[in-house]
Amino acid sequence: MAENDLMEKIVSLSKRRGFIFQGSEIYGGLAGTWDYGPLGVALKNNIKKIWWHMFVDSRDDMYGTDAAILMSPKVWEASGHVSGFSDPLVECKKCKKRFRADHIDDINLKETPCTSGKHEFGPVRQFNMMFKTHVGATEDETSISYLRPETAGGMFVNFKNVVDSIHPKLPFGLAQIGKAFRNEIAPRDFVFRSREFEQMEVEYFVRPSEWEQKFEEWRNVMISFIAAVGIRKDGVHELEVGEADRAHYSKRTIDFEFDFPFGKKELYGLAYRGDFDLSAHQDASGQNLKYVEEGQEPFLPHVIEPSLGVDRTVLAVLASAYTEDELGGETRVYLKFAPAVAPIKAAVFPLLKNKPELVAKAREVYALLKKEIPQVMFDDNGNVGKRYRRQDEIGTPWTITIDFDTLGENPDLLNTVTLRDRDTGEQKRVAISELLPLLMASIRV
Numbered sequence: 001m002a003e004n005d006l007m008e009k010i011v012s013l014s015k016r017r018g019f020i021f022q023g024s025e026i027y028g029g030l031a032g033t034w035d036y037g038p039l040g041v042a043l044k045n046n047i048k049k050i051w052w053h054m055f056v057d058s059r060d061d062m063y064g065t066d067a068a069i070l071m072s073p074k075v076w077e078a079s080g081h082v083s084g085f086s087d088p089l090v091e092c093k094k095c096k097k098r099f100r101a102d103h104i105d106d107i108n109l110k111e112t113p114c115t116s117g118k119h120e121f122g123p124v125r126q127f128n129m130m131f132k133t134h135v136g137a138t139e140d141e142t143s144i145s146y147l148r149p150e151t152a153g154g155m156f157v158n159f160k161n162v163v164d165s166i167h168p169k170l171p172f173g174l175a176q177i178g179k180a181f182r183n184e185i186a187p188r189d190f191v192f193r194s195r196e197f198e199q200m201e202v203e204y205f206v207r208p209s210e211w212e213q214k215f216e217e218w219r220n221v222m223i224s225f226i227a228a229v230g231i232r233k234d235g236v237h238e239l240e241v242g243e244a245d246r247a248h249y250s251k252r253t254i255d256f257e258f259d260f261p262f263g264k265k266e267l268y269g270l271a272y273r274g275d276f277d278l279s280a281h282q283d284a285s286g287q288n289l290k291y292v293e294e295g296q297e298p299f300l301p302h303v304i305e306p307s308l309g310v311d312r313t314v315l316a317v318l319a320s321a322y323t324e325d326e327l328g329g330e331t332r333v334y335l336k337f338a339p340a341v342a343p344i345k346a347a348v349f350p351l352l353k354n355k356p357e358l359v360a361k362a363r364e365v366y367a368l369l370k371k372e373i374p375q376v377m378f379d380d381n382g383n384v385g386k387r388y389r390r391q392d393e394i395g396t397p398w399t400i401t402i403d404f405d406t407l408g409e410n411p412d413l414l415n416t417v418t419l420r421d422r423d424t425g426e427q428k429r430v431a432i433s434e435l436l437p438l439l440m441a442s443i444r445v
């Protein structure tokens with residue numbers, strides 16, 4: 001399948017089946033924004049739940065935070081975002097269209113042609129990507145605030161609060177999932193580069209001497225997470241960022257890149273940030289952010305930062321899962337989601353919609369499963385073949401059909417159902433009592 005085709009197919013399936021819609025679509029859309037529909041929300045929540053489990057709950061050295069999106073502008077002055085969080089911008093002198101100077105390529109020019117012939121670009125200037133707003137009723141320089149461009153800031157400014165209230169021992173980390181906003185010059189490639197997106201970030205505080213070992217540990221957690229959400233392993237590449245491209249304070253940065261349908265691009269980042277952030281916030285706020293350890297001079301811990309985008313994860317998961325094959329002589333499209341991320345884990349069908357005894361039994365099985373696994377669905381629309389196609393297309397790993405044998409037409413099969421496997425289409429007879437343990441085991445991370 002041509003890569004462009006794949007992208008078009010993913011975008012169209014996402015809209016058709018209620019995963020992701022263009023933001024403000026009925027008003028013509030708002031560039032760089034995307035709205036998640038019912039299945040998209042479920043997929044995204046599953047991804048975030050797995051992340052929280054692997055990066056926070058399953059460990060004893062991690063603590064959650066949820067900082068405000070609006071922060072004092074001083075936070076972003078100290079972090080360097082006010083002066084330096086910018087991308088190079090060029091404007092066409094004739095049609096006034098704007099481009100990111102380092103992203104101009106043939107595709108970009110073809111997608112955004114000049115309305116007066118050929119683009120004629122002016123000089124490159126720096127464009128700050130933070131969204132500015134005013135807090136309170138006064139709209140002047142004193143009321144300026146920014147929508148956070150990353151969640152990290154909220155964790156650095158709460159470092160002292162957490163140390164003073166929870167007294168964690170080094171090494172320990174803070175974790176946060178939340179929205180971030182960047183006024184990207186050219187949002188593109190579906191949810192890959194948008195202006196409002198979600199991040200899952202960790203700031204892990206270490207003694208300076210142990211950073212290399214902890215960096216390696218987090219690298220491995222990221223690799224395990226990639227596998228757990230079902231991102232194609234052979235599509236992920238680790239790029240050691242060279243000294244010239246690294247921030248001056250970082251001794252090591254790895255970009256995890258993924259073969260997206262539009263090319264190999266950054267999925268996640270892992271950076272060793274030294275004491276750059278705590279030191280900058282200590283200087284700017286005048287607060288002592290040093291950590292006190294017995295028998296040691298107070299010192300500023302160093303930081304390892306695994307930074308993951310939720311939306312890029314969603315896209316990599318969709319691209320990894322999208323499959324076309326032939327089953328029973330028919331071509332079909334299905335999403336080969338890992339059961340743990342699948343929005344719907346199982347769908348329960350009565351073989352026939354107009355047989356009350358089948359419907360009642362199917363409802364009973366549905367209720368039994370739904371109590372333990374909320375992401376279960378009941379479907380009696382159309383014939384069973386059509387229901388299979390629908391569930392395959394949204395990536396439901398299991399479908400369960402209740403037929404006359406379930407009711408005892410064949411006494412040997414009383415209280416058994418047909419369980420169908422999404423990927424192979426294989427069907428087997430399973431006792432109703434076996435369903436829950438089987439499903440639970442398949443969705444466990």
Ligand code: ATP
Pocket residue numbers: 150182184191192193194195197198199266267268269307308309310311312
């Ligand atoms: P890029 O170079 O692609 O702009 P970045 O290096 O600026 O990305 P970071 O600042 O490291 O990105 O942000 C951490 C993570 O947040 C990224 O790895 C990515 O998953 C996600 N992310 C960053 N910008 C966007 C965006 N505009 N839309 C969606 N996700 C984003």
